[in-house]
Amino acid sequence: MGAPTVVIIGQSGNKFILGSDETVLIAKQPKTLSTIAGKHNIFELTGSRYQLIKGAMSSFMKPSSLQTNIKQMDDLITSLFLKSTKETDVIPTVGFMKRLTFNIASAVLFGIQDDLLIEEFSHDFSLAFKAVWSIPVNFPGTAYWRGLRARSRIIARLMPIIRKKSADLREGRLHPASDILSSLIALKTQNEDVITYEMIVDNFVTLMIASHDTSAILMSLILSKDPEIHLKVYEEQVEIQRDQEGRDDRNLTWDDIQKMKYTWRVAQELMRIIPPVFGSFRKAVNDTSFGGFDIPKGWQVFWSAYSTHMDNDIFVNPTEFDPSRFETNLPTPIPPYAYIPFGGGQHSCLGNEFARVETLITIHKLVTMYEWSLIHPNEVITRQPMPYPSMGLPIKVKPISIAS
Numbered sequence: 001m002g003a004p005t006v007v008i009i010g011q012s013g014n015k016f017i018l019g020s021d022e023t024v025l026i027a028k029q030p031k032t033l034s035t036i037a038g039k040h041n042i043f044e045l046t047g048s049r050y051q052l053i054k055g056a057m058s059s060f061m062k063p064s065s066l067q068t069n070i071k072q073m074d075d076l077i078t079s080l081f082l083k084s085t086k087e088t089d090v091i092p093t094v095g096f097m098k099r100l101t102f103n104i105a106s107a108v109l110f111g112i113q114d115d116l117l118i119e120e121f122s123h124d125f126s127l128a129f130k131a132v133w134s135i136p137v138n139f140p141g142t143a144y145w146r147g148l149r150a151r152s153r154i155i156a157r158l159m160p161i162i163r164k165k166s167a168d169l170r171e172g173r174l175h176p177a178s179d180i181l182s183s184l185i186a187l188k189t190q191n192e193d194v195i196t197y198e199m200i201v202d203n204f205v206t207l208m209i210a211s212h213d214t215s216a217i218l219m220s221l222i223l224s225k226d227p228e229i230h231l232k233v234y235e236e237q238v239e240i241q242r243d244q245e246g247r248d249d250r251n252l253t254w255d256d257i258q259k260m261k262y263t264w265r266v267a268q269e270l271m272r273i274i275p276p277v278f279g280s281f282r283k284a285v286n287d288t289s290f291g292g293f294d295i296p297k298g299w300q301v302f303w304s305a306y307s308t309h310m311d312n313d314i315f316v317n318p319t320e321f322d323p324s325r326f327e328t329n330l331p332t333p334i335p336p337y338a339y340i341p342f343g344g345g346q347h348s349c350l351g352n353e354f355a356r357v358e359t360l361i362t363i364h365k366l367v368t369m370y371e372w373s374l375i376h377p378n379e380v381i382t383r384q385p386m387p388y389p390s391m392g393l394p395i396k397v398k399p400i401s402i403a404s
């Protein structure tokens, strides 16, 4: 990992790492992420640059903004399901969900709709993503080398889009609030001395990496659960479908999504037992200490979600799958920094609501459009280091009716 590293686990450890400010710990990612996503990636930015980039991105992921994207997501997800099941009754879930989350991020966050371009980006992002988890040896044939070349191709395809959007913004044909790229370009115009094109490119790559595999894994994990859980999810979703009957517009609404409480609790409990992101790094910018142990300046600190999620004092019978842990108004609510699938503190996930909305719409569409079953029940989950079902979780589907 390039520097001596301290691993700290437990609720108070998480609070120390995730709650510290930039005078104690700064976010520091492995070399592979910094070179593939770019050195200006939001995970590692500090100070005013961080605040500006975060502000531009987060305005697209707030509930008020997400509400306006639901129809677009619903249409995209429905059409992808219909397209994929036109000629086959088997969906390779992991691959399908990756494609789905990539298409949603491209269209909803970046306003990229061109199918061919999305296909080319998607191919290169899958190489870039593999490189993030590789050994950083830049030698022909290695995953890292392939990832670096993929990054160059991504930039070559992105720059004409940035130039076109810049011109459209200048001439008033595009609004900065149209998508994240436009917003970042407008931010650069207002802050020439702080924001650069390189930062825009790096954060496009970062956001694509941060957004699609994580959510795709969550969607796949939900389908990997047992039939009893699926039945309850199905009952909740069918109830919501019934509520839509008689409406002029049969697309899901924000209110429908708020009613999917049980389905989301299943997702929350899955992320407790199998956090999609295992943990992440920080770096000490000054000498500091935790729990009586010194952490010298320059050392890395690693937090991990899994160990705290398995703490018997916080989650009784921690290995037991129990979505009711996430019911509201429990006598003993989950304490802060004890449940951290989305991290915590200032670098906590910007896309958690985005992930919730796209996951719930996808599950609703699948269970109301198809009867489905796992081809390999009890498929093992392996960490690579993200948790994937070992055979890609193929499912057999049979349409129930035309799209609801």
Ligand code: HEM
Pocket (backbone or CB within 6 Å): 027, 042, 043, 044, 054, 057, 061, 207, 210, 211, 212, 214, 215, 218, 275, 276, 277, 280, 281, 340, 341, 342, 343, 344, 346, 347, 348, 349, 350, 351, 352, 354, 355
């Ligand atoms: C189930 C899905 C997801 C999980 C489990 C997840 C998890 C995480 C975690 C653990 C972090 C904190 C990393 C750290 O502290 O170093 C993080 C940060 C981040 N995530 Fe997510 N994420 C998910 C989906 C998304 C989506 C859909 C987006 C974008 C649409 C997104 C965008 C980001 C960004 C931009 C950051 C960096 C925030 C910052 O540094 O201020 N994530 N995510």
